[in-house]
Amino acid sequence: MTGPILTDLQLAKANKQKKFAVLIDPDKLRLSRMEQVLDWAIKANVDYFFVGGSLIVNDMLDQCLSQIKEQCSIPLILFPGNSFQLSYRADAILFLSLISGRNPELLIGKHVITAPFLKLSPLEVIATGYILIDGGVPTTVSYMSNTIPIPQNKSDIALCTAMAGEMLGLKTIYLDAGSGAAQPVATAMIEAVAGAIDIPLIVGGGIRTPEKAYANVKAGADLIVVGNAIEEDPNLILEIAGAIHEANASVSKTMP
Numbered sequence: 001m002t003g004p005i006l007t008d009l010q011l012a013k014a015n016k017q018k019k020f021a022v023l024i025d026p027d028k029l030r031l032s033r034m035e036q037v038l039d040w041a042i043k044a045n046v047d048y049f050f051v052g053g054s055l056i057v058n059d060m061l062d063q064c065l066s067q068i069k070e071q072c073s074i075p076l077i078l079f080p081g082n083s084f085q086l087s088y089r090a091d092a093i094l095f096l097s098l099i100s101g102r103n104p105e106l107l108i109g110k111h112v113i114t115a116p117f118l119k120l121s122p123l124e125v126i127a128t129g130y131i132l133i134d135g136g137v138p139t140t141v142s143y144m145s146n147t148i149p150i151p152q153n154k155s156d157i158a159l160c161t162a163m164a165g166e167m168l169g170l171k172t173i174y175l176d177a178g179s180g181a182a183q184p185v186a187t188a189m190i191e192a193v194a195g196a197i198d199i200p201l202i203v204g205g206g207i208r209t210p211e212k213a214y215a216n217v218k219a220g221a222d223l224i225v226v227g228n229a230i231e232e233d234p235n236l237i238l239e240i241a242g243a244i245h246e247a248n249a250s251v252s253k254t255m256p
């Protein structure tokens with residue numbers, strides 16, 4: 001069954017309207033900073049919050065979700081780094097299969113363990129093919145997942161992986177250079193992958209400027225995720241949202 005968030009993403013894709021998600025890592029974002037991020041996100045009409053991290057050390061997930069829920073109605077999507085990062089306080093969860101890797105635990109193993117919990121939970125489960133791209137520095141996700149990211153110049157591997165994910169029935173593809181990547185996913189790779197699939201394409205990792213966010217959506221990304229850069233400078237939320245809204249406005253004008 002398709003839930004409201006996936007439906008929203010699919011509809012937006014059909015109308016060539018792009019979305020913006022702010023990634024909140026409960027471990028990294030100090031609660032004082034959180035107020036500021038929430039303020040800007042509400043003002044900028046951010047579409048979603050992704051909440052999670054490759055390694056959450058402190059037990060802040062529930063508290064973080066509750067704080068966001070109290071202050072706004074922006075949908076909360078869990079982006080879990082492991083099977084402990086589950087909470088009923090979110091609206092949805094990216095049910096990630098790390099399809100660029102060959103680690104069976106992250107392809108299916110953890111899913112078997114969490115499936116009964118998710119079946120009973122009110123969370124919308126969004127089956128997502130997670131494709132890790134080499135971001136120029138070893139990221140926590142590549143280390144923790146024990147997988148080799150796809151090289152930046154191997155668009156053919158990324159697009160075949162994305163096509164296979166779609167054929168397996170996954171509902172979205174997430175191209176990620178990893179949090180804090182030195183090099184975000186190249187525009188050429190986004191273009192290649194977007195041209196090969198019909199399901200929504202999420203792109204994140206190392207995006208630090210509105211120009212890069214704009215280039216990514218123009219290349220075919222449907223949803224842009226930014227975390228690190230916003231933790232450092234919450235003002236960027238307005239600038240990146242502005243770039244995405246500008247891209248949406250230019251498409252609306254050309255629509256019949």
Ligand code: 1GP
Binds near residue numbers: 178206
């Ligand atoms: C990481 O795609 C997300 O999984 C966001 O990355 O924190 O580098 O923006 P950044």
